[in-house]
Structures are given as structure tokens and as C-alpha cells.
Amino acid sequence: MATAATVGEIEDEAICSICLGYLTEPVTIACGHNFCGACLTRYSEEKGTGTPLTCPQCRAQFQKGEFKPNVQLNNIIQRIKQLGLKPGKGQKDYLCGKHKEHLKLFCEDDGETICLVCEKSRDHKFHTVVPIEEAAQEYKVKLQGALDPLRKELQEALALTSKEEKKTTEWQGKVKNKREMISGEFNKLHTLLREEEQLLLQSLEEEERETLQRLQENVTKLSWQSSSLQQLITEIEEKCQQPVAELLKNVKSTLSRSENMKLQEPEAVSTDLKNVYKISLDMREALKRFGVDVTLDPDTANPHLVLSEDRKRVRRGDTRQDLPDKPERFEKYPIVLGAEGFAGGRRYWEVGVGDKTEWALGVSRESVSRKGESFLSPWNGFWAVWLRDGGYKALTSPSTPLPVSVRPGRVGIFLDYEAGEVSFYNVTDGSHLFTFTDTFSGTLRPYFCPGLNAGGTNAAPLIICPVPAPAGGNLGP
Helix, strand or coil, rough: CCHHHHHHHHHCCCCCCCCCCCCCCCCCCCCEEEEEEEHHHHHHHHHHHHHHEECCCCCECCEEEEEECCCCHHHHHHHHHHHHCCCCCCHHHHHCCCCCCCCCEECCCEEEEEEEHHCCCCCCCCCCCEHHHHHHHHHHHHHHHHHHHHHHHHHHHHHHHHHHHHHHHHHHHHHHHHHHHHHHHHHHHHHHHHHHHHHHHHHEEEEEHHHHHHHHHHHHHHHHHHHHHHHHHHHHHHCCCCCCEEEEEEEEHHHHHHHHHCCCCCCCCCCCCCCCCCCCCCHHHHHHHCCCCCCHHHHHCCCCEECCCCEEEEECCCCCCCCCCCCCCCCCCCCCEEECCEEECCEEEECCCCCCCEEEEEEEEECCCCCCCCCCCCCCEEEEEEEEEEEHHHHHHHHCEEECCCCCCCCEEEEECCCCCCEEEEECCCCEEEEEEEECCEEEEEEEEECCCCHHHCCEEEEEEEECCCCCCCCCC
16 A cells, blocks of 8 residues: 555645646656646746757747657546545645745746745736746755855855964963963972072071171280280379379389370171172073083084184185094084093083074083984984074974064073983063973083075174173072
């Protein structure tokens, strides 16, 4: 037995999409759709002779003489009619709310479905009216045409969303790194300030002890003199009360002693505190007390490098020098190391980079390769920052771009061996550039690379600058 759904589907196939009734003397056109013979003839005549005929359902073109009677479909429709089913029962019935007639037409002017009675009314008499199937097919094509631009807009919106989400993640990463950097720098500064506090207190205690000792010595000497004077005064007062014979006895000795009794002024002791107790919250000021006198080691210098006589400057020369091929000399890269090696403690030095367009600075292991290829990274024993192609980078693996707002004319390098840190500072504006964190072993040495000459635009030397003593004096590490 056929289900309700099956009956509905059969009924749909038996309905004319023009009149919405059962097909009467159905005919089939080239696209395969079926219509009442009379409906399709009237439809064709309404179109006129000069207008191409299109299927009311799919809009496919067809010729007027291509109507083919569909006898088999006509027999099926007769069977359906014998069952007593009304047309449209297999689908939802849409009726005109005003006339209770089937909505078979679509008014293009008002954009609404209407019935045949509405079409003849004054409201729609002069409007463009088409069968609803034709209108539905036409607008279906338009709607489908509107989908592509909307899909493109959606794709663009999704791409922009993804881009903004990526920017959000990157921004949060930058904020996290900056937050960690700030916390790390302030922790370092707090540590240095606590150490400086202890050194200042020790220095103040030593000054207090020395000054108090000298003042106490003055008090002791003055007390002794006061006692001697008081004793002599008492003696003279008593002698003045003695009889004549007793008064004159040893009177010259007494007068001589009174004449020789001169008050000795105490040693001048300044009670002004020394100007060494200035507390600085500036990182560079705190690092100055770790300043070390760095010089360049000519035995490590690449043959293309030219060192000054005082071994404080290095530049890239125009020609390769004929130098002894020592094991410690860098052969491939324009590198020179500092003569001083550090196997512990804290050290700070500054290097002038001026307006150079290319350079690299940092520290390296004593044991780094000097002859062959060597990628600059902590893995290979180099902890360095460089300027190249207009950008500043920390030579991590992969490298880390450094946001620099003020071009550094001088770079400060701080090595804290036990903490496993190498920090770089822009001395020009006092900002922190980058901190490497690692575990050190063996000897580390300052690292310098002046870069290529670049046609003379980068010919200026790297200059090891003297680190001025801290404002409170060099308290020692």
C-alpha cells in the first residue's frame, strides 16, 4: 500500500505548474517537464512570436512545435482522479487570504503571490504578473547568483577573523615576553640594589668606626689635658694660701710649669658624610660597579680586521693581512675576542657602535670553532646581538627580532656567570634590549664583529668605551 509520502510525491508529478491543477492532456517539452496542453499553448501565445520560449519551471528554451503528448502520464492522472484525491493534497495548500483561491501568480511590482481574482482587481490590473513557478525559478536563479558573492564575503570574513585571532595571539605573546622581561630586569635591579645597599651600609659603618675612633682619641687627649690643668690650678691655689716660706718654696718651678702648660688643639675630624651614599635606581648606574677593562686579543683577530694600538678599537680593513695562522685565530669570519676571560662573577662593559650599519656583540665560549663554518647561536657557544639589514636581532635559534625605538650609539653588555645570563642594554636611552638565559661552563670571552665595510658605509670601528665609576664611587663587586 502506498504511503502518504508516496501519494504526495505522485500527486506533485501530476500537477501542472502553470494552473496548479491536475494535468489535462499533458504534453512534455524538451527539458522533460510536463504541462497541460492548453496551459502551455496559452503560455506560448502570451509570450508572442518574437520572444524565445522558456520552460516555466527550469527556464530552458524550447520550440512551440516540440510539444509531445504524454499518454502514459495522462493514464496515471486518470487513475489518481479515480482515487478521489484532490490536486495539491500531497503538498501544502496556499490560498489567497482575501479570495480563498489558490495563489497561482506572482506580482513583480508588489513582490507578492496573488490569486487569479487578485490579478483582475484594480490593485494588480496594470502590474506585471507571472506564474508563481516561473517567478520561483527566476528568483531561485537570482538567489543562487547571490550566494557566490556572499560566500566570498564569508571567506574573507573568516580569513580576516583568523588574521585578527593570529594578531591577538602574537600580541599576547609579545605582552607576555615584555612582562617577563620587565619582571626579570626589575628582579635583577632589586638584587643589585640589595647588594649595593649592603655595600653602602658596610662603607658607612667603616666610616662611622674610623671617625668615632678619631673623635674618641681627641676626647681622651682633651680629658687628660683638662685633668692636668685642673691639678695645676688646684696646686697654685693651695700655694697662694701657704705661709711665706712655704709659698716661696719651688715657686719658680710651679710658675714654669704653668707657663709651659699650653692647650693642644684636637686633630681636626670632619663630621661631614662622604658623598658615596647616593642610591641610584638606574640599571646602568647599578651595573657600573661591575665595570671591567676589556681589551682586544690580536691573536684571535681575523686577518681582515684592523686593531688599534691600544687594542680598544676594531674595524674591517680593505685587504687581508699576512698574519701567522695561529690555532686561536678566526679564519672565516671577521671576529675578534676580548683578551680577558671570565669563568665566574659579574662583568659589565660598553661598546660604541655609533652609526654603523652592521655589527655583532656578545660573549662566546673559549672553545668555539675558529676555522670552519660556525652558526652564531648559544648552541654553538655564542650569545650575541647583531644589527644587519636595518634590523636588530638576538641570535637565538631561530633569531629573535628586537623592537628598538631609539638607535643605540653605545651598547652595554652584562655577564652574570652564576645566574647564567648575558644581558644587552641600549646605553643611549637606557633601555633593555635582550637577555640570554643559559648554563655556563668553562671560560667566556667578550665577542666582537664589526661587520662588512659595505662600500665604506660601515667602515667605522667598534670602540670599547671606558665605563665611568658609579655616582657613589666604585664600591667593588
